Amino acid sequence: MFISDTHLPQLLPAHAYHDEAWYEREVEKALLPAWHVVATSGDFPRDGSFVSLKLLGRPLLLRRDGGEIHGFLNVCPHRFATLTDAPRGCTAVLKCGYHGWEFDGCSGSTRRIPDAPAFRPLEKGQLGLTQVQVEVCGGLVFVSVGQPQQSVTTQLAACDCDPAVHTSQHGEIGRREVLLPVNWKVAVENTLESYHVAEVHPRTFTTAPPENACRHELTTAGSCFSGPGDTRRTVVGLERLLLGRLGVSRHGGYRHTHLHPTFTLAATDSFAILLSFLPESARLTRLVVAWFARQSGSSRTLADRLLRIWAGVQSRFWLQVVGEDAAIVPRVQAGLEATAQPGGGLISRREERIVHFQRWLLDRLELPVPVAAQPMSQGAVP
Ligand code: FES
Ligand SMILES: [Fe+2]
Structure with missing residues (x-):
């Protein structure tokens, strides 16, 4: 009725x-x-699997690490390049393709910076990637770029x-x-x-x-x-x-x-x-x-x-x-x-x-x- x-x-x-x-x-x-489905868990068959996409004008990078899918703004904190423009793939390291900064695949914090002394006094772990919220429900990967209430x-x-x-x-x-x-x-x-x-x-x-x-x-x-x-x-x-x-x-x-x-x-x-x-x-x-x-x-x-x-x-x-x-x-x-x-x-x-x-x-x-x-x-x- x-x-x-x-x-x-x-x-x-x-x-x-x-x-x-x-x-x-x-x-x-x-x-x-709000939450939006942008991918399915089938996109992430193994650790290192990633998907890059744009949601509401924001470039995002979703990548599996430690068995879980993590979401980041696909913008490098060094000189603002996107880390990758490949729509999908699998990489052993979460790394920017411009100057090679490497990031922790779970937290997004900096892990390795080529010629790190040139950035003194920057500490390891500072200047990480911006995280976005990801929730996996069944085979659906939901993302929110903002702060959902629930x-x-x-x-x-x-x-x-x-x-x-x-x-x-x-x-x-x-x-x-x-x-x-x-x-x-x-x-x-x-x-x-x-x-x-x-x-x-x-x-x-x-x-x-x-x-x-x-x-x-x-x-x-x-x-x-x-x-x-x-x-x-x-x-x-x-x-x-x-x-x-x-x-x-x-x-x-x-x-x-x-x-x-x-x-x-x-x-x-x-x-x-x-x-x-x-x-x-x-x-x-x-x-x-x-x-x-x-x-x-x-x-x-x-x-x-x-x-x-x-x-x-x-x-x-x-x-x-x-x-x-x-x-x-x-x-x-x-x-x-x-x-x-x-x-x-x-x-x-x-x-x-x-x-x-x-x-x-x-x-x-x-x-x-x-x-x-x-x-x-x-x-x-x-
Ligand atoms: S812009 Fe990413 S390492 Fe320089
Ligand atoms: Fe219809």
Whole structure:
């Protein structure tokens, strides 16, 4: 069932989806202090494995050392070069490629400086790399460049989402990155409603489930949609058999979680797909897609292998869904950029998770919710 009894207003003005000043405010107040999935644990198979990337305009270096993934600003404290511009790789030493300063792989403090006496009286350990926060949940690597109020594990728990159940390093079976020519909110909001299903997904989802089969949950950290999963008899039988081999019972449902602002995970009992919407600019979003098979914790059992094959089959369906959404969102962006209306837009009860997201964003931006907006039932928000 839905939460609101009535339709709802669009809370964000159209220019919020393309205006540069609005975007800069979002970066400072909402995006930098939040958690974002930028990689998966499969990117770090051994100590020394690293990934370099840009998040919200900041160059970052994630590298595994001592069995854990550590995050740093990819800026050398000596003369500000990036340590590396290779997108990924594996190095025995964390070292800058300009003058060869070496850093401790866990703390980022300086370890070896060529011709160190020339820097007297600099002490070893001074002038280290700037650390950024990293949290690994299941097979997902979350990063925050700012100071998040809570750990991502706590925030995910508030959404009743445990990525460790659905994602694991050996369960990852595919990855794709797509550049969407849209504001990140256009792409996120598309995933928060099932109203577009009949028009956009006629060959995949075909129709949206009826209201009485849907459940929306709104929490301080995000929102969730639960609905029916695949009911085809062969699918149900196969999944029950494979999951039974793992000692897991099949619930048969589908759950989509949105953790504010950019993380979404859609999961069934046997399959999960991550969509991480990483803003590149006011009009460009880098979508990281990764998909996973449910696993037992060991990659060697026959059931694990069969579940990975089964997840590979399911991924074709889900990637088609992603492609269908990717094709429609630029049209939303084009319309938003063409509208001069300060207000406008109307949100149905089926789209109410969008309003919850927009409220969260306005709160982060310290902007008032438009007066006309009536609150939804707050009973569902802890
Ligand atoms: S800039 Fe990195 S060692 Fe000089
Ligand atoms: Fe969709």
